[in-house]
Amino acid sequence: MFRNTYDSDNTVFSPQGRLHQVEYALEAVKQGSAAVGLRSKTHAVLLALKRSTGELASYQQKMFRIDDHVGIAIAGLTSDARVLSNFMRQQAMASRMLYNRPVPVNRLVSAIADKAQVNTQEYGRRPYGVGFLVIGQDALGPHLYEFSPSGTSYEYYAMSIGARSQSAKTYLEKHFASFADCTLEELVQHGLHALRETLQQDKELTINNTSVGILSGPGSSFKIVEGPELQPFLSLMVPKADPAAPAAAPAEDVQMEDAS
Amino acid sequence: MFRNTYDSDNTVFSPQGRLHQVEYALEAVKQGSAAVGLRSKTHAVLLALKRSTGELASYQQKMFRIDDHVGIAIAGLTSDARVLSNFMRQQAMASRMLYNRPVPVNRLVSAIADKAQVNTQEYGRRPYGVGFLVIGQDALGPHLYEFSPSGTSYEYYAMSIGARSQSAKTYLEKHFASFADCTLEELVQHGLHALRETLQQDKELTINNTSVGILSGPGSSFKIVEGPELQPFLSLMVPKADPAAPAAAPAEDVQMEDAS
Amino acid sequence: MFRNTYDSDNTVFSPQGRLHQVEYALEAVKQGSAAVGLRSKTHAVLLALKRSTGELASYQQKMFRIDDHVGIAIAGLTSDARVLSNFMRQQAMASRMLYNRPVPVNRLVSAIADKAQVNTQEYGRRPYGVGFLVIGQDALGPHLYEFSPSGTSYEYYAMSIGARSQSAKTYLEKHFASFADCTLEELVQHGLHALRETLQQDKELTINNTSVGILSGPGSSFKIVEGPELQPFLSLMVPKADPAAPAAAPAEDVQMEDAS
């Protein structure tokens, strides 16, 4: 491969004004298994595909509780995710201890975005190699944010990150107009159908490989639904329409060690 | 591509006395969507094209309030913009707390220019990859500044930055002689027509992709007009004269991840 | 060999979003001699192949006691293992002194994973070149974790690391369903049979080259069984079924100086 001379240091611009190391970090996110997030006027849900590390372990955890009112799903380097999510927990805890209130969701998301921006500008550290979908509930209602290692965070109605997330996004774009008034159950169904789009042709969502994270309204706590508890949701899903349809390009599905 | 050996470090001059890393940072600004600023004797307005990140999100925010009397529009790396605009807010807040007065606009602009200059001269950090149009109101009346990652800031009667901003500048140069005595409504119309010049042939300004920022005179506060509120302004625009005219070179419109 | 230009610094991503230095550190783990861990509902055991440094020394130590309720088996660079295990002991001791209780096992494992993550992101240090299997006993029962130099730690029912560990994993996957209800003796037998799979064709487990680490239930202490004490366990093993079966690929067994 031809050597690109502007990509070996995150603090160097290419002649086109691009930061290659940041773009490569985004590749690490794309290699994590997919996660989907969506919200209605009252609820927010996360859905994620757990990647198995073989039969000898439980599936890898893809969702984490940050505080009662905030949960995240991750895609990318697991160790970077742990460091950043611990930082979020500390921020959330500090808010409760210092100000006696839950941290506003957008402040929490800005805090990790600022932390990530530093690693795109200063020498001595690589960018983080993980992306988050963050759902939270605060005085303004439910929120869904995408955090990216480029140091940005955007609010979305619905979003997907990770491997084959484009397929999930296509589903979400087709249906997102109706999400605002969905019941929690309907939101979860939409999310599961979107998530299923990221699977390879011969795979199915199961109670083992799927996680659902729920914030069901003001005062409720972030709850992760996994295993048998998940069966009722999966049973409600519409069967795949066209089993003979060609699978998504497998090239997108290259697996990376330690990518969630 | 031939390797330019003087461009991999922002602290190295080329034999021609140029700082290539700074020039590449300016490229990052050129890849952000366009923003336009103009002022009369009494008012100052910003107009910007919001870039969609798909249907699943609101358009990206292009304008930010710094203080009651100051607002900015950005073009370039969103995460760098957030860091610099937070710095501006802190400066503005410090002025109110320490001196009990709004910060003079030129002082605020010099502060970020100084901050940016350091990154063009010292090791350990790349230049910032974002440019600002800043409007502000102070004892001297309305102001419009352009801040550039090269560490400079100039005052303008009217200015445009970002993708295809040359087309907007051409419009502004043709009409700027009349801006001084414009009403607020006339200023906004001129700004919208200038901004429209940066669109590709088949695109139009809409209430979704356009932001207008207004400082309407002494004592007023920076206000961002978006969405339905914007319709009256758009409705007043003169239709495009020549729909068959060739579009601007599409090469200039390459989109960069995280560029506003 | 063709020069890969993204692998000489652990803080640089490749265009594919990979951290080559981290992957090479994982190679150092694969070159250590094999270790196996498994657990039932009540017990957890470690089994490891000690590598001889010749007849003039005892076999190299492969297992270490961290605290009464925690033990580890290592694969990779011995000196890195010593540094990290000392760090674990300090953490365990601090818990007893500050909080008057044994450190929770997952906290102990997270602590070294965080420590290892830093070396995958910041300049100035290479990643650690050693992996651990950690067994521990706490209020939640017995645990088995794998720690990897990538900065991750996963909990497993059964796991193997080091040279030819894939063969042991194959054995474990075939039998792990039955581990939950095993007696301690049965667990050890399963572990020994899995460990034997990592041997070259003409080698056998002996009281000299095998270590067994046992946590036999609440209140018990981590105990290493070696030498003559080990004979009863070895005597119970089922003889190898097919001595004529082809050995595992010897290429995987390249030995590295100072690899355990």
Place this chain on the structure above:
Amino acid sequence: MFRNTYDSDNTVFSPQGRLHQVEYALEAVKQGSAAVGLRSKTHAVLLALKRSTGELASYQQKMFRIDDHVGIAIAGLTSDARVLSNFMRQQAMASRMLYNRPVPVNRLVSAIADKAQVNTQEYGRRPYGVGFLVIGQDALGPHLYEFSPSGTSYEYYAMSIGARSQSAKTYLEKHFASFADCTLEELVQHGLHALRETLQQDKELTINNTSVGILSGPGSSFKIVEGPELQPFLSLMVPKADPAAPAAAPAEDVQMEDAS
């Protein structure tokens, strides 16, 4: 272009004992628009060509007041000029506050020369990319200094820096013998004629593109004359003798972004 291997770091000598990075910084000065300085026994004046950034802005500021008795004209990187001129203002202010007197001009010039020398010898910073003409009035009468990014400062009877400054120097050398006894008006006329020599064939000095800085004697303050106030001076100029003369080599006139 053949790669010169001694020019990528300002702290490295070439085999010929040259500091290439310093020489390249001098190139940045040569790309700024021209400035001229001259003095009589009693007065000192600066004259500079303001570079337009288009019709949308006032011309860029080329002269700055440092203190009542000191003013400068700059050529080169504007952001570096701002940093160094702020430093000069602080030095001047400190002298008034600590010693209750205006800072001696040569001390002020030495201070920035020392600051610039560090950047030619120590790692971590590039040399400054800007040159100054400094005029000042003190007990010894009027002074004219040239400050260069090489860390030197020389006193002159008359001097010019920036693009095509050689043409201005030729004029000054022809007439400098008569400067000592010039009236202020005569000095300005000589300066304007020298400055005009730096223009391209088809350009003229106007009230928009020309700045004049004046120190008219003991006790007077540095004053910048621009715009309509400048007309009387321009009206007195002798028309260009030979409009058909060939223009100076255009190659010298390459414009650099942010060069004054």
Place this chain on the structure above:
Amino acid sequence: MFRNTYDSDNTVFSPQGRLHQVEYALEAVKQGSAAVGLRSKTHAVLLALKRSTGELASYQQKMFRIDDHVGIAIAGLTSDARVLSNFMRQQAMASRMLYNRPVPVNRLVSAIADKAQVNTQEYGRRPYGVGFLVIGQDALGPHLYEFSPSGTSYEYYAMSIGARSQSAKTYLEKHFASFADCTLEELVQHGLHALRETLQQDKELTINNTSVGILSGPGSSFKIVEGPELQPFLSLMVPKADPAAPAAAPAEDVQMEDAS
């Protein structure tokens, strides 16, 4: 020679998970003259070949007393050995002063191994280029350790390091079964015969080129036997069996400046 791109920095792994700089440091040890160590149940002895720096000096010192109960023999860079042995002496002295007891031998050896490990992982220092054989006497009886610049230390029954040490190891492996019950005199004889194996064909152990270090039991002090005192031991040696046997590969015997 083909350039190996992973060996120029001690903190970089090769794709095979190897640390080349550490391996090269081990080469420095192999170029020192040989040392042999062995122990019985009650005694421990060191034997080493002193390298002459010509007739004008005494032979170089190969053994050093660390404390009454600990002595070392070195192979590799003499200056590194001096630094590390001084560190050991400080540790030993600190133990006596702070805890009023001799430092446990394994703690002393771990201390330099930890010190050496840092130089295999952090930037800014090369690995040490020296190996030690350490004998010590403590409550657990006599000990023999090998310290290596890779940051490891192993306990041995008998060991040899330095040039042609493989020949000595072959001797030791043939006879080590009998060492446990040897008298001090028998241990020394075995050691001398092992050391003689490292000599080139035409060389002999003499009272000038041989050092013997002795720890003769609990309460005894480390004693170095050299010169005439050594004659009785040498006189007892069995003459070389086969003077016509081919010498060891001379390639292993390349001499390095400052290697002991």
Place this chain on the structure above:
Amino acid sequence: MFRNTYDSDNTVFSPQGRLHQVEYALEAVKQGSAAVGLRSKTHAVLLALKRSTGELASYQQKMFRIDDHVGIAIAGLTSDARVLSNFMRQQAMASRMLYNRPVPVNRLVSAIADKAQVNTQEYGRRPYGVGFLVIGQDALGPHLYEFSPSGTSYEYYAMSIGARSQSAKTYLEKHFASFADCTLEELVQHGLHALRETLQQDKELTINNTSVGILSGPGSSFKIVEGPELQPFLSLMVPKADPAAPAAAPAEDVQMEDAS
């Protein structure tokens, strides 16, 4: 030119044990205009060729007073000279303030030599690019030292540095035997004749391009003689013997910006 790979860092030895960066710094000295120093038993004088920067400035200063009893002449980078001479002045002043006596000349010279040595050994700074001739008067009589950027200082009877200084040295070597008993006037005449040897064929010493520094005995102060005051000395010179003699190799006379 063939790339010499050992010369890009002052802290690296070449295989021949040379420090190329130091040698290149000596080249910078050779490109300064010449200076000559000589002493008798009672007096010491400096003579130097001032380099013109064109008609618009006085000639550049080549001699500096450090203290009443010490003066220097410089050759090389002017900005480095200013930094080092300021350091000498501080040392001299400190001696008078702390010890109430003039600083001994050899101590002053050692101080800058030590300062310069650091820049030949440690990273982060290039060597100084300037050489000095230092004359001083103390209890031991008059002294003449040469300071070189290599970090050395030697005492001389007579010496010359800078461009074409070899020609001056040839003159000095021919006559130095007689210097000890010279009168001040005779010393100056010898110095002027030596200095003239460094001129190009068609140049002459004039009151404008020549500086003479004088220390005329115990208790006298360093005095610089320039301009009209110099005419009597120049008038006494013997006319050049052979105007048709070929000039020295012009290649040696390449001028460097900012070289004195």
Place this chain on the structure above:
Amino acid sequence: MFRNTYDSDNTVFSPQGRLHQVEYALEAVKQGSAAVGLRSKTHAVLLALKRSTGELASYQQKMFRIDDHVGIAIAGLTSDARVLSNFMRQQAMASRMLYNRPVPVNRLVSAIADKAQVNTQEYGRRPYGVGFLVIGQDALGPHLYEFSPSGTSYEYYAMSIGARSQSAKTYLEKHFASFADCTLEELVQHGLHALRETLQQDKELTINNTSVGILSGPGSSFKIVEGPELQPFLSLMVPKADPAAPAAAPAEDVQMEDAS
């Protein structure tokens, strides 16, 4: 010359376990003029060849007094020698002030060896480029040490360093057996004859180019004999035997600027 890729940094081992930068520093020592040291049971002497810097200076100083009981002769970079000898003087002075006794000679030599070792292992500084012969007198009698920039110091009966020192060593090896019982005069004669061996064919030892340093017994002070005082010693020398013998290889005699 073929590029050796392991020699550009003193902290990197070559694949053969060598430190090239250290070896190149030893080359700098070999390019200094020769020095010889030898001792009897009661006396120690140094003899060195002073290098002329031309007729205009005294010969360069090759010997330095450190304390009453210690003197050194140097070969290599003069500026490094000055730094290290100043360090020795401080150590010697500190011993007298803190402990009220002369510093033991071996401690003094170890101190600079430790200082030099750091520069062979840590980044940021090159190794020292100078070697010393050190003679000293203490309770144990007279000593002769060689200090080398590799960070080692060995005691010798007699030794020579610098250019063509091998010839001197050959002489010393032939005669050193008799040195122990020599009178001071005999020692000096042996030293002078050894030193003469380092001269080129057509050179002779003279009172100008030779230095002799003497420590004549307990309680005596280090004394340097130079100039006319030296004549009696030179007069006693045996004339060169074979003036027609071929000179030593001139290649060894390459002179380096600032090498003593």
